[in-house]
Amino acid sequence: MSGEAVLKCPYCGSEFRVPHTVSVATCPYCGYTFKISTGEAITEHYYFKVVFSSSSAFDRLLRFILRNYGAPSDFHTATELRKASLHYVPIHAVHAEATGECIYTEGMWFWSKSYEGDFYEVGDYFILANREPWFSHIVENYRFSLRGREYFKPKMLRMGRYYNITVSKEDAIKVASDAVVRDLMKDLNTGCRGNKIVKDVKTEYLGVTHYPIWEFTYRYGNVEMKALVDASSGRVIYAEYPQTLKAREEAGLIAGTLIGIGAAGGGIGGLVAVGGLMAAVMAGVGAVVGLIAALPAIKRAFEKVVKTSERVEDWNLLLKAGKLLEEESIFGITLG
Amino acid sequence: MPQGAEIPYSTEPPPLPPPPEEEAEVFKCPNCGAPIEVTPDSLVVKCRYCGYIEYRDPGYDVFVFPSLSREEITRRFWDRMRTDSxxxxxxxxxxxxxxxNIFVPFYVVDYDAQYFFVGERRETRTRTVxxxxxxxxxxxxxxxxVRDSGSVSGVNAILGRRHIEELGVKELSTQVKQLDISATVHASKYKWGKEVHAVxxxxxxxxxVNAIARDVIAERLKTWVKRKYRLDRLNVYLCRVxxxxxxxxxxxxxxxxYRFRNAIYSIAFSGVDGRQLVAIEPVLIKHLVMYLGGAAATTFVASLALPFAFRWGHLVFLSVALIIGAGYLVSRALGGVRFER
Incomplete structure (x- = not known):
């Protein structure tokens, strides 16, 4: 087959084919994972177990969708599962540390004073080791579940669609190294207006983990949709669902009402504050205000199929404020 | 074509050789002799056959906050539901x-830190003439x-696992900082309940831990310094943790x-004291009315205030803030779930 190489497993001697793009291969017979260029074993190879079978993950998906605004109430009974595939997606893990220095000078000549201090950045970077799946961009920043890893086993090669490693360990280390420097510079830029120097960057390769993800294709009415579910935790990474016409009409009504309220507020304010023709202009401005406030509803009114995901953290404005207060209390303990 | 499909799974595989050495370490259950698989994350292993639980010493001291039983948490869940408005x-x-039930690893870090900074604050004075x-x-x-220096001490909690996201873990880390560490038991002496899903x-x-704590605490302290001294920018910020x-x-x-009207929702409880950490709950009619009523009122005030901005320029900021608030309330109404803490 063109675009493929025939490899011999250095451990069991079996022959198998892999695409030319692969830099690290896993023998489909014994599970030995090795660098193609040297035959060197990759010992830090892990995987997450499938905890949610396809049926339990799909059931969870349907029940998750049911809680969303505008989902048909019979979605869990009227949806037909067309296809379920398990993907084992490889992710490199690299630990990186960077040290930087800030040198800030105040004043000039004899009256100048210099301050120097170190800045540190520590981070773990998880890099997709194969970007072939269509959902790469969706799972790129996805975080693992709190179920443990296991050492890689050959049997998992037969459990699903196993993706080989096409992004090499060296490339992953380079990505992590660049990322830690970028993060360090972010810290330096917000805490130093003097000279900023990157003094040292250290990286440690932590290994590659194959993470299990269910891909479901399902149909409701005439609409075919897709979803991704974490097979380890059951969390819905990505889902699509059809929005009922009633829900879209309601969203349209909400949007229309807000635009009307905005126009009324602008008009009344215009009459009192400026009067005359400007009041009409202000009513228009008020309608725009209403339109901006109604944007989430307008979007919903036009969406036939909604894309969603299961969040475990809120993007609540109040929560953000709460977090700031919490930081205040953390450091407000003993101020010298 | 997906790569996995290229590998000839369907062909008759040769007999499997013994697994490579780096594969799962297997040891025998001290109670029944059955093989128990050890994983890289095995701190406590459970025999699949007899349920015997064994702690595996990682080479450093690990302490456990005793967990409430599953029955107790179930009772608290129902109490909470019954009394919830x-x-x-x-x-x-x-x-x-x-x-x-999961035991989440944290490092509880006791630290002190010294900081020094030179920063700038913009002060605005408004007067009518x-x-x-x-x-x-x-x-x-x-x-x-503005320049100042000072020292700070406190306790911080660092999650002991990388790249993790799970319901309630962030809230749990806030709680860990406030817990009495003397209430812990050494992991080797702890009596693990049979209901434990994962340790x-x-x-x-x-x-x-030192390097991570240094980074995390210095960064948090920077935010705190900026807020405390109302700084717009830091010319230099030095921190030693x-x-x-x-x-x-x-x-x-x-x-x-839990299931409600066929859909699923979740609640995370602290296993230490049964306190609710976070709950994902349905948006009911009363919440819809509240969110949309709030959005309508906010939109009205935002647009009403705007014409007055010709006279009082600052009202523009109020209007913008109210518009953002109104949009936020609309998206809450259409979000499907509420996060309750």
Whole structure:
């Protein structure tokens, strides 16, 4: 087959084919994972177990969708599962540390004073080791579940669609190294207006983990949709669902009402504050205000199929404020 | 074509050789002799056959916050539902889907830190003056240089695992900082309940804690300094973090998934004291009315205030803030779920 190489497993001697793009291969017979260029074993190879079978993950998906605004109430009974595939997606893990220095000078000549201090950045970077799946961009920043890893086993090669490693360990280390420097510079830029120097960057390769993800294709009415579910935790990474016409009409009504309220507020304010023709202009401005406030509803009114995901953290404005207060209390303990 | 499909799974495989050495370490259950598989995250292993639980010493001291039992958490869940102002009247329509008990690894870090900074703060002064019989608002902005130093001490919690996201874990880390560490028991002496789903080992090792704490605490302290001194920019910020000591602790969390009107929702409870950490709950009619009513009122005030901005320029900021608030309330109404803490 063109675009493929025939490899011999250095451990069991079996022959198998892999695409030319692969830099690290896993023998489909014994599970030995090795660098193609040297035959060197990759010992830090892990995987997450499938905890949610396809049926339990799909059931969870349907029940998750049911809680969303505008989902048909019979979605869990009227949806037909067309296809379920398990993907084992490889992710490199690299630990990186960077040290930087800030040198800030105040004043000039004899009256100048210099301050120097170190800045540190520590981070773990998880890099997709194969970007072939269509959902790469969706799972790129996805975080693992709190179920443990296991050492890689050959049997998992037969459990699903196993993706080989096409992004090499060296490339992953380079990505992590660049990322830690970028993060360090972010810290330096917000805490130093003097000279900023990157003094040292250290990286440690932590290994590659194959993470299990269910891909479901399902149909409701005439609409075919897709979803991704974490097979380890059951969390819905990505889902699509059809929005009922009633829900879209309601969203349209909400949007229309807000635009009307905005126009009324602008008009009344215009009459009192400026009067005359400007009041009409202000009513228009008020309608725009209403339109901006109604944007989430307008979007919903036009969406036939909604894309969603299961969040475990809120993007609540109040929560953000709460977090700031919490930081205040953390450091407000003993101020010298 | 997906890569996995290229590998000839369908062909008859040759007999499997013994697994490579780096594969799962298998040891025998001290109770029944059955093989128990050890994983890289195995801190506590459970025999699949007899249920015997064994703690595997990672080479450093690990302490455990004793966990409430599953029964106790279930009771608290129902109590909470019955007394909840939103869900109370729907208790009969709720059923528990699953209860997961996980011990989450944290490092509780005791630290002190010294900081020094030179920063700038913009101070705005507004005054109204009478110019040829017309009242005009004048705004004066001046930049003030601020410098200070100080020391801070406290406790921080660092998650002992990398790249993790799970319901309630962030809230749990806030709780861990406030817990009495003397209430812990050494992991080797702890009596693990049979209902334990997973006891997560530490994949961040103790030797890494200093570096992580230094980074995290210095960064948080920077935010705090900026807020405390109302700084717009920092010319230089220097911080030295000294980790006095730290303890590796396992903190229990329960995640209960329940069904309501066929859909699923979840609540995370602290296994230490049964406190609710976070709940994902349905948006009911009363919430819809509240969110949309709030959005309508906010939109009205935002647009009403705008014409007055010709006279009082600052009202523009109020209007913009209200518009953002209104949009936020609309998206809450259409979000499907509420996060309750």
């Amino acid at each position: 939103d869900m109370g009247k729907y208790v009969n329509k709720i059923s528990i889907d699953s209860i997961t 009478n110019v040829s019989g017309r009242v005009v608002t004048q705004t004066e902005v001046r930049v003030v240089k 997560m080992g530490f994949d961040i090792e103790p030797k890494e 000294n980790v006095k000591n730290f303890k590796a602790v396992l903190v229990p969390i329960y995640i209960i998934t």
